[in-house]
Amino acid sequence: MTQSFSQLALSPSIAQAVADMGYENMTPIQAQAIPVVLEGRDVMGAAQTGTGKTAAFSLPLLQRMLKHENASTSPARHPVRALVLLPTRELADQVAEQVKLYAKHTKLRSMVVFGGMDMKPQTAELKKGVEVLVATPGRLLDHIEAKNCVLNQVEYVVLDEADRMLDIGFLPDLQRILSYLPKKRITLLFSATFSPEIKRLASSYLQDPVTIEVARSNATASTVEQHFYRVEDDDKRTVLKKILLERGLNQAFVFVNSKLGCARLARSLEREGLKTTALHGDKSQDERLKALEAFKSGVVDLLVCTDVAARGLDIKDVPAVFNFDIPFNAEDYVHRIGRTGRAGAEGLAVSFVSGRDTRLMGDLEKLLGKKLELEALELEADRKPAGHFNDGQRAWQNEDGERRERRDSRPSRESRHEGRPARAPRAPADPLFDKPYEPSVSANPDTTPSWEVSERPAARSASPNIRSRKKVAALFKSPVLAEPEAGAETADSAPASAESEEAAASVDTASSHNG
Numbered sequence: 294m295t296q297s298f299s300q301l302a303l304s305p306s307i308a309q310a311v312a313d314m315g316y317e318n319m320t321p322i323q324a325q326a327i328p329v330v331l332e333g334r335d336v337m338g339a340a341q342t343g344t345g346k347t348a349a350f351s352l353p354l355l356q357r358m359l360k361h362e363n364a365s366t367s368p369a370r371h372p373v374r375a376l377v378l379l380p381t382r383e384l385a386d387q388v389a390e391q392v393k394l395y396a397k398h399t400k401l402r403s404m405v406v407f408g409g410m411d412m413k414p415q416t417a418e419l420k421k422g423v424e425v426l427v428a429t430p431g432r433l434l435d436h437i438e439a440k441n442c443v444l445n446q447v448e449y450v451v452l453d454e455a456d457r458m459l460d461i462g463f464l465p466d467l468q469r470i471l472s473y474l475p476k477k478r479i480t481l482l483f484s485a486t487f488s489p490e491i492k493r494l495a496s497s498y499l500q501d502p503v504t505i506e507v508a509r510s511n512a513t514a515s516t517v518e519q520h521f522y523r524v525e526d527d528d529k530r531t532v533l534k535k536i537l538l539e540r541g542l543n544q545a546f547v548f549v550n551s552k553l554g555c556a557r558l559a560r561s562l563e564r565e566g567l568k569t570t571a572l573h574g575d576k577s578q579d580e581r582l583k584a585l586e587a588f589k590s591g592v593v594d595l596l597v598c599t600d601v602a603a604r605g606l607d608i609k610d611v612p613a614v615f616n617f618d619i620p621f622n623a624e625d626y627v628h629r630i631g632r633t634g635r636a637g638a639e640g641l642a643v644s645f646v647s648g649r650d651t652r653l654m655g656d657l658e659k660l661l662g663k664k665l666e667l668e669a670l671e672l673e674a675d676r677k678p679a680g681h682f683n684d685g686q687r688a689w690q691n692e693d694g695e696r697r698e699r700r701d702s703r704p705s706r707e708s709r710h711e712g713r714p715a716r717a718p719r720a721p722a723d724p725l726f727d728k729p730y731e732p733s734v735s736a737n738p739d740t741t742p743s744w745e746v747s748e749r750p751a752a753r754s755a756s757p758n759i760r761s762r763k764k765v766a767a768l769f770k771s772p773v774l775a776e777p778e779a780g781a782e783t784a785d786s787a788p789a790s791a792e793s794e795e796a797a798a799s800v801d802t803a804s805s806h807n808g
Contacts, residue, residue, distance in 0.1 A: 296324045302331075306398035307356055311348075314394060320345035321507040326481075327353050335502040336481045337495045344507065346453065347391045350377075350481050354449050355396050358424060362400040371402055371422025373442060375449040378430055378470070380458040382407040382578055383585060388453065389427040401425060408432045409578025416441045430458065430466035437473060444473045449481070456484040456491055464494075471498055486624060517634035517642050521654075523667045524645040529617055530561060532670055536615075536643060537567075544588070545613040547597045548629050550621060558617060559597040572598035600625045609635065616644035619653040623660040 295318040298311050319327070322340040329336055330353035340346055354375050363370050377392070379385040389405030396403055403425035406415045412435065419426075419442045426433075426442070436442050450471070452458070458467065480499050484491050487506070495502060524532050537545065547562075549555045552573040559571035570584040570593045587593040589608060596603075600620060614633045620626050626644075634640025646654060646667055658665050 295319070301327060301352075303352065303356055304359055306359070307352060307395065309398050310395045311352070313397075316348070320349075322346055322505065323349045323352075325505045325507065326350065329503045329505070330354065330479070330481065331356060333357070333479055335479060335499045336483075336505060337487075337499060337502040338481070338483045338505040338507075339485065339487050340483065340505075340507050346483050347388050348395070350451050350453075350483070351388075351392050351395050354425075354451070355392075355399065355401060357449070358401060359399065361424060364400055368420060368422035371424055372446040373423060373426045373444055374446065375425045375451070376444065376447050376470075376474070377425065377427045377451040377453065378433070378458070378467070379427065379453050380429065380461055380463065381454075382409060382429060383581060384454060385427050385429050386582070392425055392427060396425070403427065406432045406436060407578070408435075409581075412436070412439070412441075430463045430470060433470060434466055437470070444470075445475060447474050447478060449479045450474060452480070452482045452494075454484070455482050455494065456486055456488060459488075459490050459494070467494075485628060516638065517630050517640040519630065519642045519644075521644045521646055521665050521667050522670045524647060524670065526647050528672065529645045529647075530558075530565070531672065532645065533562075533615060533617070534565065534567070535670070535672070540613070540641065542613050542641070544591070544594050544596075544611060545615055546603065546611060546629070546632050547595055547615045547617050548603070548620070549597060549599060550618040552599055554618065555597050555599050559595075562595060562597070567595055568593050569595040569597060572596060572603060574599065600628065603629075603632070608632070610638065611635075611640070613641040613643065616642070619644060619646060619650045619657070621653065623653070623656040626657055626660070 297318055298308070298316055303311065321344070322338060323345045326336055326338055326349040330350060336350075338346070338349070340349075358374050361374055365371070377385075377388060379388060385405050385407045389403060392403045402421075402423045404415075404418050404423045405427040406419070407429040408431050412432075415432075415436070416439070419436065428436075433442075437444070452467070458464075480502075482491070482495055482499060482502070522532060533547070536542070547558065549558055552575050555571050555573040556575075559569045562569040570587055572581060572584050576584070584593070584596070585608075588596045597617075600622075611633050614630050616626070616629060620629065630640070630642035633642060654665060
């Protein structure tokens with residue numbers, strides 16, 4: 294039995310915001326969570342994406358904080374009372390927008406901080422004071438360390454998409470942030486599944502929580518039409534275009550498993566004439582926001598994204614979701630197709646299964662608890678396989694744009710040479726160069742060939758003006774030491790030249806005068 298928002302004891306300002314949003318009946322998660330939070334109890338909730346979780350925790354928190362609203366301009370009168378933590382920038386931005394809409398008739402202030410943006414504008418707004426702070430863990434820690442915000446008066450903490458925050462690796466950041474908060478507080482934890490890690494986190498930081506589970510983690514919306522096609526990798530783009538054309542789909546999500554594959558597929562689809570944009574972890578914050586705005590406004594038809602980048606995206610009226618790659622984690626399949634068929638609307642989920650996806654399909658069948666039948670999709674018989682050469686037949690385009698294949702038959706060599714000018718006659722060849730080399734018979738094989746003998750220049754005789762080193766040294770020796778022993782004739786006692794004898798005689802004469 295559906296319950297109306299009018300049954301809740303909401304203040305006029307909150308009730309007016311709900312009416313402005315067009316809400317009349319509560320979703321299952323809202324009907325169960327709002328009364329519990331209004332009572333001041335901790336909540337551990339499991340619900341699919343798009344089931345109204347944001348309103349389930351925002352409305353009761355704003356209702357309880359109305360006692361703190363004031364019109365003062367002093368920042369001290371507007372301390373942080375509620376802290377909402379989310380894993381991605383996009384989800385944080387969307388939740389902050391929803392909170393502002395719910396609180397627009399009150400004097401409560403709210404803002405969002407996330408990475409990828411300049412901290413200075415965020416710091417200036419934090420200094421003015423804010424009651425509801427929506428943030429991603431990393432950027433919040435940056436502001437805490439810079440002393441831009443104080444969390445010692447926080448009364449309410451919301452951990453939304455907690456399972457995804459653990460998957461990304463935010464557990465250490467969460468532990469640090471929670472250590473700055475007062476022990477006495479209300480903590481709300483929402484997750485798509487109750488994994489063992491989530492249960493350990495809840496046991497550490499939640500006090501006697503009320504468990505709310507509105508849908509099984511492996512449940513898919515009954516309004517979503519699901520198809521699994523056996524398609525090889527080279528045919529996936531062709532099948533995607535075929536289904537879009539046959540179904541008349543205006544927009545769709547296309548999921549891939551890697552950032553590199555996301556960027557490549559978006560470029561390929563863009564070249565094929567489809568208005569496409571990519572959303573993955575390597576995109577800057579400005580690029581992410583522009584891509585989402587282009588998709589929401591209808592400028593872009595296809596949003597190619599990864600699981601982490603698309604987690605928590607709240608885009609209404611998306612008619613179809615394509616699993617270009619089967620997800621590595623079977624639970625991500627439930628999150629992916631949860632983007633379509635929301636609020637009772639019909640949706641389409643198409644998955645492309647290649648030959649290497651056998652194990653992943655087995656995991657998906659275990660999660661969903663049923664056998665998944667693979668469908669065959671007929672393609673044109675004369676279609677050339679994407680990404681391959683067309684069996685050696687190259688194609689050209691003529692001036693009219695018509696394609697023609699290379700001809701199988703070629704004209705004969707004689708016909709191709711008709712009309713060409715005759716070549717000039719060749720010059721007669723010298724018969725000398727046609728003869729093989731024959732060595733001379735009289736040549737001696739043991740002797741070195743004449744062309745290899747190098748004539749060395751004859752050694753030059755010493756100049757008559759250059760004296761031997763030993764003869765020059767003899768000029769400076771003592772006459773006694775210089776006299777050789779009688780009868781001792783060596784190689785050095787060779788007859789001196791006339792100049793040497795005259796020099797020796799002059800030395801003897803000088804010595805006799807000195808004596």
